[in-house]
Amino acid sequence: MTTPTPLGFSELLTRSYSVFVYVLSISLCFVSVRSSHIRTGDASYPQAANGQTFPWNKMRLPDSIIPVHYDLLLIPNLTTLKFLGSMNIEVYVQQETNTIVIHSKHLDIAKATITNLDGTSPPKVLQVLEYPVHEQIAILTAEPLVVGRSYIISFEYTANLSDSFHGFYKSTYRTKDGEVRVLAATQFEPTFARMAFPCFDEPAFKAHFSVRIRRELKHLALSNMPILKSLNIGDNLVEDHFEKSVKMSTYLVAFIVSDFTSISKMTEHGVKISVYTVPEKIEQADFALEAAVKLLDFYEDYFNISYPLPKQDLAAIPDFQSGAMENWGLTTYRESALLYNPETSSASEKLWITMIIAHELAHQWFGNLVTMEWWNDLWLNEGFAKFMEYVSVNVTHPELQVEDYFLSKCFEAMDVDSLNSSHPVSTPVENPAQILEMFDDVSYDKGACILNMLRDYMTPEAFKAGIVRYLRRYSYRNTKNEDLWDSLTNICSNEDLHDGRMQEDGFCSNSQKRPSSAHWFMEDALDVTSLMNTWTLQKGFPMITVTVKGKQVHLHQELYQKSADSFRVDSYLWHVPLTYITSRSATVHRFLLKTKMDVIILPEEVEWIKFNVDMNGYYIVHYEGEGWDTLVNLLIKNHEAISSNDRANLINNAFLLVSIGKLPLNKALDLTLYLRQEAKIMPVFQGLNELVPIYKFMEKRDMVDVENQLKAYIVNLFKILIDQQTWTDDGSVSERMLRSQLLVFACVRKYQPCVVKAEEYFDKWKQSNGTLRLPGDIALAVYAVGAQTTEGWDFLFQKYQASLFSAEKSQIKVALTISRNPEKLQWLMEESLKGDVVKTQDLPFIVVYVSKNPSGFQLAWKFLKKNWDKLVQKFELGSHSLAHMVNGVTNQYSTREMLHEVKSFFESLKDNGSQLRCVQLAVETIEENIRWMDKYFDQIKAWLEQHQI
Numbered sequence: 001m002t003t004p005t006p007l008g009f010s011e012l013l014t015r016s017y018s019v020f021v022y023v024l025s026i027s028l029c030f031v032s033v034r035s036s037h038i039r040t041g042d043a044s045y046p047q048a049a050n051g052q053t054f055p056w057n058k059m060r061l062p063d064s065i066i067p068v069h070y071d072l073l074l075i076p077n078l079t080t081l082k083f084l085g086s087m088n089i090e091v092y093v094q095q096e097t098n099t100i101v102i103h104s105k106h107l108d109i110a111k112a113t114i115t116n117l118d119g120t121s122p123p124k125v126l127q128v129l130e131y132p133v134h135e136q137i138a139i140l141t142a143e144p145l146v147v148g149r150s151y152i153i154s155f156e157y158t159a160n161l162s163d164s165f166h167g168f169y170k171s172t173y174r175t176k177d178g179e180v181r182v183l184a185a186t187q188f189e190p191t192f193a194r195m196a197f198p199c200f201d202e203p204a205f206k207a208h209f210s211v212r213i214r215r216e217l218k219h220l221a222l223s224n225m226p227i228l229k230s231l232n233i234g235d236n237l238v239e240d241h242f243e244k245s246v247k248m249s250t251y252l253v254a255f256i257v258s259d260f261t262s263i264s265k266m267t268e269h270g271v272k273i274s275v276y277t278v279p280e281k282i283e284q285a286d287f288a289l290e291a292a293v294k295l296l297d298f299y300e301d302y303f304n305i306s307y308p309l310p311k312q313d314l315a316a317i318p319d320f321q322s323g324a325m326e327n328w329g330l331t332t333y334r335e336s337a338l339l340y341n342p343e344t345s346s347a348s349e350k351l352w353i354t355m356i357i358a359h360e361l362a363h364q365w366f367g368n369l370v371t372m373e374w375w376n377d378l379w380l381n382e383g384f385a386k387f388m389e390y391v392s393v394n395v396t397h398p399e400l401q402v403e404d405y406f407l408s409k410c411f412e413a414m415d416v417d418s419l420n421s422s423h424p425v426s427t428p429v430e431n432p433a434q435i436l437e438m439f440d441d442v443s444y445d446k447g448a449c450i451l452n453m454l455r456d457y458m459t460p461e462a463f464k465a466g467i468v469r470y471l472r473r474y475s476y477r478n479t480k481n482e483d484l485w486d487s488l489t490n491i492c493s494n495e496d497l498h499d500g501r502m503q504e505d506g507f508c509s510n511s512q513k514r515p516s517s518a519h520w521f522m523e524d525a526l527d528v529t530s531l532m533n534t535w536t537l538q539k540g541f542p543m544i545t546v547t548v549k550g551k552q553v554h555l556h557q558e559l560y561q562k563s564a565d566s567f568r569v570d571s572y573l574w575h576v577p578l579t580y581i582t583s584r585s586a587t588v589h590r591f592l593l594k595t596k597m598d599v600i601i602l603p604e605e606v607e608w609i610k611f612n613v614d615m616n617g618y619y620i621v622h623y624e625g626e627g628w629d630t631l632v633n634l635l636i637k638n639h640e641a642i643s644s645n646d647r648a649n650l651i652n653n654a655f656l657l658v659s660i661g662k663l664p665l666n667k668a669l670d671l672t673l674y675l676r677q678e679a680k681i682m683p684v685f686q687g688l689n690e691l692v693p694i695y696k697f698m699e700k701r702d703m704v705d706v707e708n709q710l711k712a713y714i715v716n717l718f719k720i721l722i723d724q725q726t727w728t729d730d731g732s733v734s735e736r737m738l739r740s741q742l743l744v745f746a747c748v749r750k751y752q753p754c755v756v757k758a759e760e761y762f763d764k765w766k767q768s769n770g771t772l773r774l775p776g777d778i779a780l781a782v783y784a785v786g787a788q789t790t791e792g793w794d795f796l797f798q799k800y801q802a803s804l805f806s807a808e809k810s811q812i813k814v815a816l817t818i819s820r821n822p823e824k825l826q827w828l829m830e831e832s833l834k835g836d837v838v839k840t841q842d843l844p845f846i847v848v849y850v851s852k853n854p855s856g857f858q859l860a861w862k863f864l865k866k867n868w869d870k871l872v873q874k875f876e877l878g879s880h881s882l883a884h885m886v887n888g889v890t891n892q893y894s895t896r897e898m899l900h901e902v903k904s905f906f907e908s909l910k911d912n913g914s915q916l917r918c919v920q921l922a923v924e925t926i927e928e929n930i931r932w933m934d935k936y937f938d939q940i941k942a943w944l945e946q947h948q949i
Helices: 008-015 279-284 286-303 345-362 379-396 406-417 432-437 441-458 460-474 482-486 501-505 516-522 528-534 627-641 644-659 665-677 683-701 702-719 719-723 733-748 752-767 779-786 792-801 806-814 822-834 841-850 857-866 866-874 881-890 896-911 919-944
Strands: 067-076 082-093 097-103 108-116 125-130 136-145 150-160 167-174 180-188 206-217 218-223 228-234 237-242 253-258 261-266 272-277 313-317 329-335 370-372 477-479 542-549 552-559 576-582 587-591 595-601 609-611 620-623
Touching: 108 125, 108 136, 125 627, 180 329, 180 587, 206 218, 206 253, 218 237, 228 253, 228 370, 261 279, 261 286, 272 279, 272 286, 279 286, 286 313, 286 345, 286 379, 286 460, 313 345, 329 345, 345 379, 370 379, 379 441, 406 441, 406 644, 406 683, 406 841, 441 528, 441 552, 460 482, 482 528, 482 841, 516 779, 528 779, 542 576, 542 609, 542 627, 542 857, 576 683, 620 627, 620 644, 627 644, 627 665, 644 665, 644 683, 644 896, 644 919, 665 919, 683 702, 683 733, 683 919, 719 733, 719 857, 733 752, 733 779, 752 779, 752 792, 779 792, 792 806, 806 841, 822 841, 822 857, 841 866, 841 881, 857 866, 857 881, 866 881, 866 896, 881 919, 896 919
Parallel strands: 067 206, 272 313, 313 329, 370 477, 542 620
Antiparallel strands: 067 082, 082 150, 097 136, 108 150, 125 136, 167 180, 180 253, 206 237, 218 253, 228 237, 261 272, 542 552, 552 595, 576 587, 576 609
16 A cells, blocks of 8 residues: 655645654564454453453454455445445364354444355354454354364345445545546455455455446446456346455455446556546546556566466546555556646656556565565565565666655655654554554655665665565465565575576576675675564664774764653664765775674775765764764765765755754754755755754744744755756656756745746736646646735636646645635635545645645644544544644644643543554654754854855
């Protein structure tokens, strides 16, 4: 599943800085124990809904019974918004029991029966007990089920189509003629299949699925597999029978009933790819289709494992909470994550769409074919899919230059991972809210970053061989952390690999031409499990302190942590694959730091040394003595002596070190002076990411004079670069994204040359009644300036309602939140909550955008508090959407008054939110902001007075 990121990098333009993750401090080691002992009549067991004793008291299901095959018939009614279900589950008995416990949520079960698989006994009606707290039902049999036998459990039930974004839910769209049409779609990850049919709704209970859907003639039905046959059953109804699925987890089941249309194309490997969307938007599906064909072919070749299904559908759903979902054979997307219009879409949107498709198709192997055993290891799914986005798109779409952006994922993960409220990548979870909270930057971005670090250390050839072995060894099975590490050890053995394939690739041949970083294999020195356990079983990341004394480079590692409430860190130790270059050698040198302290002996003395080359490692570096002064001088005199990623890395590390008092603020600010010469996207982005939040703190504390000084400094820092930008879509993707960022930044900060140009474009666009084509990369800057007047805002909203293009709607939506009119901002949030003219799926982003607006931050906080219960009902407790709002609204507060208000509100929620990780993160972030401003405000004021450029 992809968490939603509106506008990709363009989101950065207006919100400037925010943390969208939620984390929880937990123990480092844990054991997950599954029990199968079921009892009745015990006081320690809960009461079922009817007052009887419920025979199971754990969140996890017992494993005495396992599912083999689901035969499911669904009859949705898109008028009454209800559906009927009829299902047979074939189960296998592993331990004798007379109780079957499975999941069910909001299903009205009319009847449950059981019979032998061979049909030798008549169906017996069963008693069903319900325990809503655990979303479980228990089916009681008169006689114990026999070990080693299979049975068929049958259910008949009814339910409402969900009005949230989970389970089997209702979605609507409006045609250009104003007609509202209804469809039904699914979102089952992580724990919502139980809202569509009774099931063993845990990832380890894999089974086969045969789906039948009854629909009206005017609709079509989609599911994971192709249609086997369609039966006309009268009364204008058709029953579609889908082929039996491969063995998979319940959260990957999917079905859609709609009036969608599609376009299709075959891959080189013979898989039919189709893109489905509402009829009026099918012209926007071409790019996604071509991208999906390229990417699926790439993955089949890269993994050397055939995609196991005959088709792969990509469906754009009008109402969709996350970015996308990897349902096997039927991936689903929000429209803005799939539909592309070359006339209106920006470069960042093209990049984002491609990356999301790459993410979901990577899941067809990582997550679907091989699935984590339990949600504590979600990162095995999501971290891998996030990592493979970059590996795949770099090959299939080299023009997108994805290698420029990977390190930004690591910066984002470190923002969260630097706080005491963080959690290990592999984290124990039990209930649905805790499971939902695992879909955060630690699972996705940190997971991807540590995989990239391991790949860089092992070499891409060795890493690829190991993950191919992993996928082959565990196909259609479930895995834990250690299974991956075992597969990456001794990768040159032929087990699970084609004979000779690795030898042909060269890495495992007897040739002496192995990569230099393959030394660990030849010496059998790399213990992958020990190395990677230090990165997945403990939270945080190391700070490496480097002290150069002649030819000796002294190294010391310790936990980096911002929090004032530090816990004991002596036990923290990582195996750190260090890389470095020097003034005398551009060759990347490597050193595995496994102890608290060590020393590297250089062949000669050097003027400077730079560790973490291109930021391929998940650690930061502090250069003691004159180390930072030397690097700052290098950037000012010859910044191109090191790569743009290294420059961005230094900017990030410097400000992280300021936060913990390791580096004086004036040195970090001195470093930013070199940015007047910078023209590459990642250093510019990172410079903005570090400087903009500082004045955003001031906006909320009435520090107008210093706030304006800092704004002027930033604008002047990039003035030359801003003035060089053309108002076109010309250039490479990186150049276009940089242009879009800079123009919005300049216009919103009222840099007059930018504002005048944007006003000129907006007036022409408005005079044409919106028919004039605006270059996609400058549209947001133009809209943002236009939205500053009431007349302009109203015109933009009118065009938002009429537009069929997701890219255009997304850009207008952001511009509307930049208005300084509080009434407009309040109205926009309220309308999005209603969901009639502004989709409720967009509410989390609208609320956060409004919170970044100096005229809206108080409105957003009041809106969040007032509507908390409605937001929980719509988006689910623990969801990324809820966390996005909590952290996005509060992460620029830096006063004790707001800290008290935030704490008091969330404490008052009790079980309805006080326990959430995002709340702990919000509180700790505000505390850190207060500490930072108390310590550094006077210093930054003094520095700005001395450095007016």
